Amino acid sequence: MFLLLPLCLCVLLLRADAQDQASLWRGNDRSGRCQYTFTVPSPVEASCPQTGAPELESLKARLNLLEVLVSRLSGGDIQASGSQQGVGARAQPELQEALNRAVGERNLLQGEKEHLERQLEGLQRRMEEMRRETERLRNRPCPPQTPMVPPSTSLQDRGLIRPAGGSSPMSHLMTRPNRQGDSSSLRDSAWQYGAPGFQELKAEVTEVPAPDGSEDNAGCGYLISVGEPVTHRKADNIAGKYGVWMQDPEAVSPYGPNMVWRLDTVGTEVRQLFGYEDMEQLSKGFPSKVLLLPELVESTGATLYRGSLYYQRRRSRTLIRYDLASESIAARRDLPHAGFHGQFPYSWGGYTDIDLSVDEKGLWAVYSTSKAKGAIVISQLDPHSLEVKKSWETNIRKNSAANSFIICGKLYTLASYTAHDTIINYMYDTETSQGKAVAIPFRNKYGYNSMVDYNLAQRKLFSWDNFHIVSYNIRLGRQQAN
Template sequence: MFLLLLLAGLLLQGDAQDQASLWRGNDRSGRCVYSFTVPSPVEASCPQPAAPEVEALKVRLGVLEMLVSQLSERSLLQGEKERLKREMKALQLRMEEMRRETERLRKRPCPQTPAAPPSHPQRDRAPTRPLEDSAWQYGSPAFQELKAEVTEVPVPDSKQNQTGCGDLLSVGEPVSHRRADNIAGKYGVWMQDPEPVSPYGPNMVWRIDTVGTEVRQLFGYEDLEQLSKGFPSKVLLLLDPLESTGATLYRGSLYYQRRLSRTLIRYELAAEHVAARRELPHAGFHGQFPYSWGGYTDIDLAVDEKGLWAVYSTSKAQGAIVISLLDPLSLEVRRSWETNIRKSSVANSFIICGKMYTVASYSAPDSTINYVYDTETSQGKAVSIPFKNKYRYNSMIDYSLAQRKLFAWDNFHLVSYDIRMSHSPAT
């Protein structure tokens, strides 16, 4: 081998004496080795094949990211365009109705008010102005305004009656706030925190689309108006995937069930990390004890005036609804109640003032709230309160303590319901 290297060196000595070199030395193991090098007569440096490929991949990846961003923006803009078209048509119809009403009023003759007799104007004042309140017939205008202010102050019982604890008396018509953009929003959950934690304010609204096997995105909106426009101000990526539509918000944390498990998770929004996780003892999951509409709704979390709740069932309860009051920090069960109504026989449930209410159907347009269980008395009873499923596929119904309304997700639509409560009993 050495002779061959010498021979090659001698052959090249004439033409490349200044370029070729022979090196003799020990390698890392101490073995003597000979190295013969000849510089390239053409290339100044050897090309690096990997660098262009990496750069090309980076360029292609950048182009793909740009295209995805453009498609996403285009989808949002298209949705906003369609919404604005619908609003414009509605305004045009309303303007046309107002124009017709104006024309009708113009053509309608004005009623003639009979002239007052010349004598005794004060005594005959009431007959000439039949719509005037008799209490305001006499006295100076200043006194009337002052008296009006005094009589208007002490009336607010009706509002307290609607929002205080007591029994649910009625549920209003559904009001639509937004329609989901794609199939991922056929069903989901939307909510507000009744006790928000900085940096998020009391008007913040949160939404999760729950169609899919890896549900991780939590969208935040500054208020209901931004939700209706579809412009989130915050998007959080959950570390653990979420199961179904049973999530809720409370004191700055998102509470939800981890996919394919009975594990409950408390995720702090401000810190963006999991603060607690705990199994709900013996709870069914992933289709063992769902609501009648399905959707793996085995564990339904709720918040009301009394705290954080879980609605679920167990094998021991044989499918009957179990209600548990949870510790909001540790997720430990503080106390549980077992009802005598089967979970799969109702479409959904919600809790107000420690009372659980169930909805009979998720698809019937004119359904009812058919059962109530009071955790204070440990007693349940049948009720019949009208409830409307406007879009005929209601997959989530929760009481919003922040709004004192019902929030629901009905076949791509985020809707709310006003409620009316009875007087709370004296304590």
């Protein structure tokens, strides 16, 4: 017992001294198990060569690995970027070419879409015209039947020929030579489809000798009839689907009066004016002169007069007088308030907002304005300065007319540009400022007439019908056609 007591005291003393130099730690390890750690300071070494814990060393190793990976990735990005730039530089021309092709195809499709939309609008307008015409024909009463005159009755007994010294009331049906020497008679349309007795009477009347030049067809008058179309040439390519052809009624040097001129108006770059020495060379397709116009042409409304070409500049209401001799622009002027580029075209479309023409009374413009609300406006122009001298506003809508032309100061409109057998349905006289409905037969032989103009040089109608250059003989009379 006495021996145990000193031993315990020694142990206690040693334990107290050890607590100043040793440490006991308890905690969970990484797997979650309880772990005791006992540390004793070294009696010899003041410090350890490695002061970091294992976790710190592991963290340093991970950081080093990350630094290596980042450096590799950075170098790879730079190399990849350089390679991509090289590939992009090589692929850029191919991409640009593909883009240009795509843009070109888009423009072509857009143009075709606009063309189809215009055709659709034209068809819709034509259907509406046909509906109105059908209603008009249904509501019109039948004409009274005229009794047939016996063939044996003499002309004097019928009252158609008066004794010497008197004038015949049917003198407007007698044979009259025109400027070209055509001696065919002026025929009343009512006689062409009558009974055999009327046909015989017509033959007897045409045998009466024609009067002298006091009633020659060379003077001005009202349009009585239009002959059958005569084809002179067909265009060679799509550029000639629509166009305008013309002659100068007062040609000046260096071009003679037989010179024929032509413009193909399909495309966005319309500026070539082809000249032919005469109609024969036109039929053969051999131009003797090709002029490049300084300003682009809009549509089929051009005309020739006194050595100058008059036309509308593309996408504007500007009129241009181009001198053929000097091959330069002699005058330009805006047509006041005129619609342009599809605002007030003819029913067939084609940006035919402004239509220029020439007749016995000078230079004319047919167009419309917002003030006129789409009705046809006729203006007489000064051929030198293009200034408007006088204007008339009609009662016919411009987009309901297929085309129009002016003869002797009288405007005539065409009912359809596609119907093979149509009519000239309206006439407006600038001398009386009065308009009226007419019904003069007209034939669109090829089914798409984009230009009809009066040619004063030959006293005919010139037209451009679906690639074909066509002309019509006409008859003028002193009395208005009923």
